Amino acid sequence: MTVVPAADGVPMGKVARQQAIREILEARTIASQEDLKRELDRRGHRVTQATLSRDLRELGVSRVARDGRFAYVIDSDGDRPDLRPIVGAEVTGIDANEVLIVVHTIPGAAHTVGEYVDRQRNPDIIGTVAGDNTLLVIPAAAARTAAALASLRRLLGRG
Numbered sequence: 740m741t742v743v744p745a746a747d748g749v750p751m752g753k754v755a756r757q758q759a760i761r762e763i764l765e766a767r768t769i770a771s772q773e774d775l776k777r778e779l780d781r782r783g784h785r786v787t788q789a790t791l792s793r794d795l796r797e798l799g800v801s802r803v804a805r806d807g808r809f810a811y812v813i814d815s816d817g818d819r820p821d822l823r824p825i826v827g828a829e830v831t832g833i834d835a836n837e838v839l840i841v842v843h844t845i846p847g848a849a850h851t852v853g854e855y856v857d858r859q860r861n862p863d864i865i866g867t868v869a870g871d872n873t874l875l876v877i878p879a880a881a882a883r884t885a886a887a888l889a890s891l892r893r894l895l896g897r898g
Contacts, residue, residue: 756784757794761813764800768810775811826855827896835888840876842891849874852895859894863887 759782760775769775772791779786786794800811829848834841844852853869856876863883868875878887891897 752784753794756786757798759784760794760798760800764811764813768808770809770811772811824896826852827894830895830897833888833891833895833897835884838878838881838884840878840884840888840891842874842876842895844872844874846872848872856891856894861887861890863890 756779759779763769763775763778763782769778772788772795776786776788776791779791795811798813800813802809802811829844829852830842831845832843834843842849842852842856849869849872853867853874856864856867856874863879863886865877865879867877876887876891878884
């Protein structure tokens with residue numbers, strides 16, 4: 740199959756596939772990527788799990804609990820829930836030195852906290868590296884460590 744790039748350089752197959760994902764998620768409850776993949780297959784969009792994961796990330800899709808079950812939803816800026824209390828509850832402490840910040844979490848939560856921090860796009864933070872229960876936060880510069888630390892404490896309900 741030949742995929743023709745659109746004027747903006749994005750392949751038309753990708754545009755159509757992501758539009759199909761939006762339509763599916765708006766029309767029905769999808770509990771798993773496998774369910775979504777099957778629905779896309781029915782509509783003629785064959786995708787790998789890696790491509791589907793990338794599409795979901797690019798579209799801002801989250802997996803949330805609804806009525807005791809999980810479902811995929813597309814985030815929209817207007818009705819995005821405040822996740823601060825939920826993510827903050829997973830944090831057990833924050834430590835820092837002059838150049839690095841370490842966020843301690845409950846077991847298995849560092850990746851979730853890291854994703855939440857990364858999505859804030861704080862200019863004082865270059866990025867994060869998550870383990871199981873420890874998140875390394877890398878400030879943009881040593882001189883910005885204090886500002887990044889203060890921002891993280893506010894964001895995660897620790898100050």
